[in-house]
Amino acid sequence: MxxxxxxxxxxxxxxxxxxxxxxxxxxxxxxxxxxxxxxxIPFESLKSIKAGGVELILDQPQVKGAIDGLGLKRIENKQLRQSLKRLSPLIEQIRGSRVLWIDDRQYNILGERRLLRALGIVVVTAISSEKAEEILFEDDDFDMIISDVQRKGMSYKLNNGEPIHEGVNFIVALRKGYLFSLESKFKQYLQEGAVNEELKKIFEDKQRSLSRRGSISKIDEKCWEIVDYSMRYRIKDTGTELNVYDDNRVINSLPVIFYAAYPWKKLFNYTIPAREPFIPEVELSNSIEMLVTKIIIILSKVRSNPIPIKLKKEPTPAA
Structure with missing residues (x-):
């Protein structure tokens, strides 16, 4: 016609x-x-043509399929579709964003992950804090972290947190830049003010860069700093062990969203240790519509800001 x-x-x-x-x-x-x-041009292809700069996201078959696959109730389905339609101008901007999603029950978030992929967001998964730390060590090029609240782990030892709330405890450790712990006997090496072979080997075993040229300075009675080329480590004496922190990592300040099915009040209270002391403050979500909305809005802000990178590649420190 x-x-x-x-x-x-x-x-x-x-x-x-x-x-x-x-x-x-x-x-x-x-x-x-x-x-x-x-x-x-077939009519189906014309549906994806941008009108006024806004792509008709909901007309894309992969997005339709992902939404239908969530099995939402009619009202929830409608709310999600309305949110995606409203946020359409931002979706093109966040394509290619990378998200690390930590959850020990990945099958429970399969639908959400597929929807994010349909929107052009790359999702990398980890089933534990240890796996997440391993991923972040090998590749820290992420724009956001999404985490559950409740899972098993050992991060609670770092902040006296609830053992069952490993998701919260891990984010606290991540924001602080925690790397690993040393035995108290290494305190004498720190007091000597120079990196020796034993201290260097410990860092190498943990796959961290440290050369004999590194300098050690005392910040206060319970804190030291090691500077080795561009690397800067902070070591804190807890009384029982020495915690090593890396203040250089961009991932220490990545945006974080906690996603869990708790009632809002419980979710708010459980995540206080990871929210109040840090900037940017973490976000919370207990529904798919709220989660997707926050992901799109936050990623659009992250992607619109310059990514801090080194101007040039630095040589590997010599032994």
């Missing part, structure tokens, strides 16, 4: 101009182009 109307308008303009040169005006050519495109 649209093609017939466009063709009729084009012919009308042609026969209503006396001079041939006037017949080939811009409007005539535009109408003719529309007719050709309509015949050449």
């Amino acid at each position: 649209l093609s017939i109307i466009s063709l009729s308008l084009a012919l009308f303009r042609w026969f209503n101009f006396e001079v041939a040169s006037e017949r080939m005006d811009s409007i005539f050519l535009l109408l003719l182009t529309i007719v050709v495109l309509i015949f050449i």
